[in-house]
Amino acid sequence: MPSALFSPLTLRGTTFAHRVWMAPMCQYSAAADGPDAGAPTDWHVQHYGARAAGGAALVIVEATAVVPEGRISPFDLGLWDDAQVPAHRRVVDLLHAQGVPAGIQLAHAGRKASTDALWHGGGPLAPGAGGWPVVGPSAVPFADGHPTPTALTTEGVADVVAAFAAAARRAVAAGYDVVEVHAAHGYLLHQFCSPDSNVRDDAYGGPFEHRTRLVREVTSAVRAAVPDTMPVLVRVSATDWVEPAGWTADDTVRLARDLAPLGVDMVHVSTGGNLPGVHVPVEPGYQVPFAARVRAESGMPTIAVGAITDPVQAERVVADGSADAVALARPLLVDPFWPHRAAVALGADLPLPRQYDRARALLA
Numbered sequence: 054m055p056s057a058l059f060s061p062l063t064l065r066g067t068t069f070a071h072r073v074w075m076a077p078m079c080q081y082s083a084a085a086d087g088p089d090a091g092a093p094t095d096w097h098v099q100h101y102g103a104r105a106a107g108g109a110a111l112v113i114v115e116a117t118a119v120v121p122e123g124r125i126s127p128f129d130l131g132l133w134d135d136a137q138v139p140a141h142r143r144v145v146d147l148l149h150a151q152g153v154p155a156g157i158q159l160a161h162a163g164r165k166a167s168t169d170a171l172w173h174g175g176g177p178l179a180p181g182a183g184g185w186p187v188v189g190p191s192a193v194p195f196a197d198g199h200p201t202p203t204a205l206t207t208e209g210v211a212d213v214v215a216a217f218a219a220a221a222r223r224a225v226a227a228g229y230d231v232v233e234v235h236a237a238h239g240y241l242l243h244q245f246c247s248p249d250s251n252v253r254d255d256a257y258g259g260p261f262e263h264r265t266r267l268v269r270e271v272t273s274a275v276r277a278a279v280p281d282t283m284p285v286l287v288r289v290s291a292t293d294w295v296e297p298a299g300w301t302a303d304d305t306v307r308l309a310r311d312l313a314p315l316g317v318d319m320v321h322v323s324t325g326g327n328l329p330g331v332h333v334p335v336e337p338g339y340q341v342p343f344a345a346r347v348r349a350e351s352g353m354p355t356i357a358v359g360a361i362t363d364p365v366q367a368e369r370v371v372a373d374g375s376a377d378a379v380a381l382a383r384p385l386l387v388d389p390f391w392p393h394r395a396a397v398a399l400g401a402d403l404p405l406p407r408q409y410d411r412a413r414a415l416l417a
Contacts, residue, residue, distance in 0.1 A: 066282030091131025
């Protein structure tokens with residue numbers, strides 16, 4: 054039987070050769086300040102280029118801040134300035150040269166911004182020590198020891214929407230084929246959705262319709278800022294893992310239904326990140342059931358991600374209809390050629406770059 058995982062998929066004007074995609078993963082390797090702040094470096098060029106050579110059918114570039122204060126760390130990528138576009142184009146051009154569509158995840162970290170790189174502990178950075186004041190839906194800090202964010206005014210919320218749209222236009226100028234809106238992992242849009250981080254009593258807080266308003270406004274603004282032929286994805290955390298409180302799987306299904314008429318093409322289903330110290334039952338494919346439920350109950354195509362490490366497991370996710378694609382993160386960090394190994398294991402045809410074809414026997 055032909056492999057479902059290695060069958061093509063078309064969204065709007067973009068065809069992906071198969072369903073093994075690279076999930077966005079922060080590299081914390083951009084300049085923190087100066088004229089090159091937020092711009093991709095040689096590290097990013099080789100990092101993403103290697104995964105394209107390794108066979109990923111879509112490479113999604115890491116969380117890219119739409120404003121400087123929206124960076125997770127000072128070393129994050131950004132698209133808040135036209136001057137950053139040429140460096141992004143270097144990455145895109147290399148991916149395109151290998152026949153791979155390029156995606157980018159646009160993000161604002163909100164109350165989880167202004168932290169150090171992971172290999173420096175990832176703790177909060179104070180203003181004057183490389184950090185900056187943080188914002189959020191409400192004056193509720195992420196965790197003990199983290200700064201209390203300044204609650205965004207309605208004007209500030211409008212500025213966030215405009216910043217996402219402007220960054221999306223820059224993504225188009227850089228040549229990206231796909232844009233993903235980051236509404237997961239406890240960053241700003243997720244913070245607005247969850248009642249644990251959003252205690253507002255205005256049009257952006259309280260009932261579900263108000264708490265999810267920012268996600269809908271950002272998504273609509275991004276959709277309007279890019280060509281009709283360009284796919285728009287939204288990454289969500291399907292649960293805060295504190296049900297029945299917090300953001301739940303029921304909420305995620307409802308949000309997916311609301312996003313469909315706004316021109317969203319796919320929902321990238323992850324979980325967690327908005328609350329510290331929460332037990333997450335990590336096991337192989339632990340987030341796949343959420344992707345399956347969103348797909349079945351909203352009718353929206355989904356991407357499954359998280360602890361998908363085995364080719365047979367990945368094949369099953371697509372073949373049984375749990376998701377339309379799988380996104381790999383850490384497996385691609387340690388093995389850029391995972392897609393080629395999976396193709397061999399599943400009996401699918403995925404041509405190696407001709408420069409590497411002499412090593413094909415080693416993929417088995």
